[in-house]
Amino acid sequence: MSRAFLCIILVLCTTLLTACSSNSAMQPMKSDSTMMMSMPMNTAHNHDTDNAIAHFSVQASSKSLLANQDATIKILIQNKRSQPIVSFDRLHEKLLHLIVVSKDLAYFNHIHPEYKGAGLFEITTQFPADGEYKLYADYMPTGIPEIVQAHWVTVADTSARPIVLVPDKQLFRIVDDIEVSLSFDHLMAGMDLAMTFTINDAKTKKPITHLQPYLGAIGHVVAIRADTKQFLHFHPTDNSGSGPTAKFQTNFPTKGIYKIWAQFQQHDQLYTIPFIIEVP
Ligand SMILES: [Cu+2]
Known part of the structure; x- marks a missing residue:
């Protein structure tokens, strides 16, 4: 792949993401087993990613979503007519990459939910501590350029003071x-x-x-x-x-x-x- 093409893809992804994250994607959400979350990330926008919308849900294994307990993340990819998108191209050997970070970026996890068919990806994971987490799904439906869509999840108590990021003195x-x-x-x-x-x-x-x-x-x-x-x-x-x-x-x-x-x-x-x- 040429450098120029690579950069175009990169910039496109980030532009779409920033364009999309101005509305619902930025809303911290409480998540527990009684409430199945499903949030369209970019319904208000008129660009290519409107053709693919990632609906995230996080289900706790117990009554509420707690740190160090199993949580099942489901990502349903639909088109704007709420029909599942079923065909995806591999992107670096995987159909979907899920990056999970804590709000202060102290925690990072790069995982690959299993494709269950009918547009649904699923993985069971754990969040290491209380706080807010952002989930980024990176995927490429067949015939559509690479898409990154994000979603906030709140795990238990979020009163902890976030760590401020300080640039490294030495890389x-x-x-x-x-x-x-x-x-x-x-x-x-x-x-x-x-x-x-x-x-x-x-x-x-x-x-x-x-x-x-x-x-x-x-x-x-x-x-x-x-x-x-x-x-x-x-x-x-x-x-x-x-x-x-x-x-x-x-x-x-x-x-x-x-x-x-x-x-x-x-x-x-x-x-x-x-x-x-x-x-x-
Ligand atoms: Cu990956």
Whole structure:
């Protein structure tokens, strides 16, 4: 895929998302087993995603939705006439990617609900603590460009003070037995830029050169702006690499503080490496 095309897809996704998240998507919602949530995300807008609407529902395993208890997330994809959309194209080997983040972006989970047929995706998961969570569904109905639609979920008590995101002073992280540094050729909103991760063994400091493909690519990167209104899903410029560097060509459409999660795999272990950056 050419870089230009990649960027167009990226910008399109984020534009649609920001356009859509101005209404119902931003409403925090209480969710429990007695109330099945189903919220159209973008019914008021007149663009391509009107042809596909993700209806989210979260069902608790007990009376109310609590931290560290099973919760079943159902995502029903319908067209604007409320008929299920049944055919999806694979996007990085999966029919639907679900990113779950806490409101303060401290928590990140990238999961893949199972397709049950008739437009319905389902997965059982747990939320690690009380608070508000945003669910981003990233999918591609056959014949429609990639879509990202989001939904808020409230888990139990939300009185806890959120953590304020502070940009990392050094873009360097150790996660388990690997160390990862992040660099940009230049970092500015609205400009095409190259984002490069360099991965070394944390003990030996030797470059890691045997990364395994994860979802058909050397790695996957998600970035979410601190206010959660901008969601970016980056794909590598070269799918065939195996380390120690992983390069992503991208574009942050707006200024602000972003949290980035890079995901790489080696020895069948998946690593998720977070960074916090400020895009000027
Ligand atoms: Cu995914």
